[in-house]
Amino acid sequence: xxxxxxxxxxxxxxxxxxxxxxxxxxxxxxxxxxxxxxxxxxxxxxxxxxxxxxxxxxxxxxxxxxxxxxxxxxxxxxxxxxxxxxxxxxxxxxxxxxxxxxxxxxxxxxxxxxxxxxxxxxxxxxxxxxxxxxxxxxxx
Amino acid sequence: xxxxxxxxxxxxxxxxxxxxxxxxxxxxxxxxxxxxxxxxxxxxxxxxxxxxxxxxxxxxxxxxxxxxxxxxxxxxxxxxxxxxxxxxxxxxxxxxxxxxxxxxxxxxxxxxxxxxxxxxxxxxxxxxxxxxxxxxxxxxxxxxxxxxxxxxxxxxxxxxxxxxxxxxxxxxx
Amino acid sequence: xxxxxxxxxxxxxxxxxxxxxxxxxxxxxxxxxxxxxxxxxxxxxxxxxxxxxxxxxxxxxxxxxxxxxxxxxxxxxxxxxxxxxxxxxxxxxxxxxxxxxxxxxxxxxxxxxxxxxxxxxxxxxxxxxxxxxxxxxxxxxxxxxxxxxxxxxxxxxxxxxxxxxxxxxxxxxxxxxxxxxxxxxxxxxxxxxxxxxxxxxxxxxxxxxxxxxxxxxxxxxxxxxxxxxxxxxxxxxxxxxxxxxxxxxxxxxxxxxxxxxxxxxxxxxxxxxxxxxxxxxxxxxxxxxxxxxxxxxxxxxxxxxxxxxxxxxxxxxxxxxxxxxxxxxxxxxxxxxxxxxxxxxxxxxxx
Numbered sequence: 001x002x003x004x005x006x007x008x009x010x011x012x013x014x015x016x017x018x019x020x021x022x023x024x025x026x027x028x029x030x031x032x033x034x035x036x037x038x039x040x041x042x043x044x045x046x047x048x049x050x051x052x053x054x055x056x057x058x059x060x061x062x063x064x065x066x067x068x069x070x071x072x073x074x075x076x077x078x079x080x081x082x083x084x085x086x087x088x089x090x091x092x093x094x095x096x097x098x099x100x101x102x103x104x105x106x107x108x109x110x111x112x113x114x115x116x117x118x119x120x121x122x123x124x125x126x127x128x129x130x131x132x133x134x135x136x137x138x139x140x
Numbered sequence: 141x142x143x144x145x146x147x148x149x150x151x152x153x154x155x156x157x158x159x160x161x162x163x164x165x166x167x168x169x170x171x172x173x174x175x176x177x178x179x180x181x182x183x184x185x186x187x188x189x190x191x192x193x194x195x196x197x198x199x200x201x202x203x204x205x206x207x208x209x210x211x212x213x214x215x216x217x218x219x220x221x222x223x224x225x226x227x228x229x230x231x232x233x234x235x236x237x238x239x240x241x242x243x244x245x246x247x248x249x250x251x252x253x254x255x256x257x258x259x260x261x262x263x264x265x266x267x268x269x270x271x272x273x274x275x276x277x278x279x280x281x282x283x284x285x286x287x288x289x290x291x292x293x294x295x296x297x298x299x300x301x302x303x304x305x306x307x308x309x310x311x312x313x
Numbered sequence: 314x315x316x317x318x319x320x321x322x323x324x325x326x327x328x329x330x331x332x333x334x335x336x337x338x339x340x341x342x343x344x345x346x347x348x349x350x351x352x353x354x355x356x357x358x359x360x361x362x363x364x365x366x367x368x369x370x371x372x373x374x375x376x377x378x379x380x381x382x383x384x385x386x387x388x389x390x391x392x393x394x395x396x397x398x399x400x401x402x403x404x405x406x407x408x409x410x411x412x413x414x415x416x417x418x419x420x421x422x423x424x425x426x427x428x429x430x431x432x433x434x435x436x437x438x439x440x441x442x443x444x445x446x447x448x449x450x451x452x453x454x455x456x457x458x459x460x461x462x463x464x465x466x467x468x469x470x471x472x473x474x475x476x477x478x479x480x481x482x483x484x485x486x487x488x489x490x491x492x493x494x495x496x497x498x499x500x501x502x503x504x505x506x507x508x509x510x511x512x513x514x515x516x517x518x519x520x521x522x523x524x525x526x527x528x529x530x531x532x533x534x535x536x537x538x539x540x541x542x543x544x545x546x547x548x549x550x551x552x553x554x555x556x557x558x559x560x561x562x563x564x565x566x567x568x569x570x571x572x573x574x575x576x577x578x579x580x581x582x583x584x585x586x587x588x589x590x591x592x593x594x595x596x597x598x599x600x601x602x603x604x605x606x607x608x609x610x611x612x613x614x615x616x617x618x619x620x621x622x623x624x625x626x627x628x629x630x631x632x633x634x635x636x637x638x639x640x641x642x643x644x645x646x647x648x649x650x651x652x653x654x655x656x657x658x659x660x661x662x663x664x
Contacts, residue, residue: 003165007162008160009440009441011159020154024153026147040556046554053144054145055147066460070451070455071507098456125156125159161440163444167370172335172337204334204341205382210384
C-alpha cells in the first residue's frame with residue numbers, strides 16, 4: 001500500500017526569501033541577534049527568540065564541518081548514486097546546512113574540505129534547486 | 141515581518157510563497173490474527189466475526205479485541221450474509237482515489253447475529269429509496285474473483301424482507 | 314509535590330517483525346500484564362496516556378484504534394502524544410501531581426516493519442530544508458558520529474565497546490532482540506555500512522510495545538512492595554536545525570539532568586535511550602555519569618529499539634530493576650527527534 005501526502009506548504013517571508021534566492025541562483029541567510037549569519041535562515045533567533053529581519057547574501061562556496069557516506073536511496077539527491085551527506089558552512093555564514101556532496105568515494109571527503117554549489121538548470125524555489133555540492137576546483 | 145530587509149540581489153524579485161513537499165511512502169500492513177481470519181474468509185465467501193468472552197457481543201470485522209472490555213476475542217462466529225441498514229448517507233461528492241459514480245449510497249449494515257455494523261455500499265436500488273431498517277444481502281463478486289479483501293463483497297442490495305424497527309437496533313448504530 | 318512511583322512494567326518480546334499480530338493484538342497482552350503486575354483493573358486507572366506515531370503505522374489517528382487494547386468503556390480519561398511513550402509518562406506524572414487521580418496507565422508501541430523506518434523518520438525533519446532531501450536516520454547519525462570522533466574525545470574502539478557491551482548485557486534480557494557475545498575487536502573488523510557507521514553502531518529495526526503503571530503516594534505503597542519513586546523528571550528541547558547545534562554534546566540532556574537532580578547523589582546504574590553508539594557517549598558526558606555507573610544493563614536501544622516505545626522502556630527497565638532490589642538509584646533517559654534533539658531525564662529511587 002502506498003500512502004501519498006501531496007502537500008504544499010506556505011513558506012512565510014523568511015523561508016520564502018531563502019527559496020526565492022535559490023530560484024535566482026543566490027543564497028541568503030539571516031542575521032541573528034548577536035550578528036551571526038544563520039544559514040539556512042530562521043524567523044527567530046534560536047537563542048534569544050527575537051524576531052529577525054535582516055537577510056544577507058552569503059557565498060556559494062564553503063567548508064564541510066562533518067559528513068557521512070551513503071550508497072544513495074530513492075528520493076535522495078543524485079538519483080540513487082553513492083554520495084556524501086555533509087553539513088556545510090557557506091562562506092559568510094556562521095551555521096551549517098545539510099546537503100549532498102558529489103564525489104566518487106569516501107576517500108575524497110574530509111572535514112574542512114572546500115565545496116561549491118552545483119545548481120540545477122531549472123529552478124523553482126526549492127532546496128533541491130541546489131542539485132548538490134562538489135569539490136571546489138583548485139582548492140586543496 | 142513586513143519590514144524584512146533583503147539583499148540587493150533579491151530586490152524587486154517576485155517572492156516564493158509556497159513550496160511543494162510531496163511524500164510517498166510504502167507500507168505492507170500486518171492485518172493481525174483476527175483480521176487475517178476475516179480476510180481469508182472473504183476469499184471463501186464467508187463472513188467471520190468474533191465474540192467477546194466477557195460481554196458476548198459479536199464484532200465484524202474482528203480486530204482481536206473487545207473495544208469495550210479490552211480482552212481478546214477468540215471465539216469465531218460465521219455470520220449470515222444478510223443484515224439491516226442502521227444508517228446511511230447519499231454521497232454527492234467524488235473524492236481522491238474513489239471511482240464510484242455519484243450519487244451513491246454508503247451505509248452501515250448490521251449483519252444478522254452481530255453487534256457492530258459494517259460499512260459498505262448499497263446498490264441495485266434507487267438511492268432515494270434507501271432507508272434505515274431496510275433489509276439487505278451481500279452481493280459477491282463471481283467465485284473466480286474472490287480475494288482476501290472486503291471488495292469480494294461488491295455491495296449490499298435489498299433482499300425484499302420487511303423492514304426492521306430501527307428502535308430495536310439502538311446502541312448498535 | 315506528590316510522590317509518584319512506577320509500580321509495574323511490561324514489554325513485548327521484541328522482534329524484527331511481528332507479523333502475526335496487528336498493533337492492538339501486539340499491545341493488549343502487554344497492557345494486561347502491566348495492569349496485572351500492579352494488581353489493578355481499568356476501574357482503578359484514573360488516566361491513560363500513550364505514545365506512538367501515525368507515520369510509522371501509515372494510518373491517520375492510529376492511536377484511536379489501539380485504545381481497543383485498553384477497553385475504554387465506560388469512557389476513560391485519555392491522552393496521546395505523537396512522541397516516545399516516555400513523554401506520555403511525563404504527562405501522566407503531571408496529571409498525578411494535580412491530585413485528582415492516583416493511578417495512571419502509560420503505554421507506547423511502534424511497528425517499524427510495515428514501512429522503511431529510516432525513510433519514514435525523515436518526515437519528522439524540517440519540511441523546507443531537510444525533509445525534501447530525504448536524509449535517512451543512519452546517514453544523519455553518521456554526521457553526529459563523525460563530528461564526535463573528530464573532537465578526539467572518543468575513538469572508534471570506544472564505540473565498539475558500547476556495541477559489544479550492549480549486545481552482551483542483552484543476553485540476560487529475555488525481551489531483547491539483538492543479544493550476542495561479540496568482542497569489540499571483531500566488531501571493529503566489520504566493514505562500514507555507511508562510513509563512519511558500522512552496522513553495530515545502529516539499532517536493530519524492531520517491532521514492539523511497552524506499558525507502565527504509575528501511582529501516587531500511599532496507593533503506590535499499597536500496590537507495590539518496592540515502588541520506584543520518581544525523584545526528579547524533566548525534559549528539554551533544542552533547535553531542530555542540525556547546523557544550529559553542537560552535535561557532539563547534548564545541552565538539553567545536561568539541563569534536564571540538572572533539573573531532575575541527577576548529581577545530588579550517587580547513581581547505581583543508568584538506562585540511556587541511545588539508538589546509536591556515539592549517542593550513548595554523548596549522553597554519559599552530558600549527564601556527568603562516570604565509569605563507575607553501569608550503563609544500560611538491559612542492553613539498551615542497541616539491543617531492541619521499538620520506535621516510540623524504546624524511551625519508555627528505559628524508564629520501565631530502570632524501575633523494574635529497582636523494584637527487584639538490583640540498585641537503589643537510577644537515571645533513566647529518553648530521546649525524541651533527530652540526533653538527540655529532545656531529551657527527558659528521570660531519576661528513580663527505591664524507598
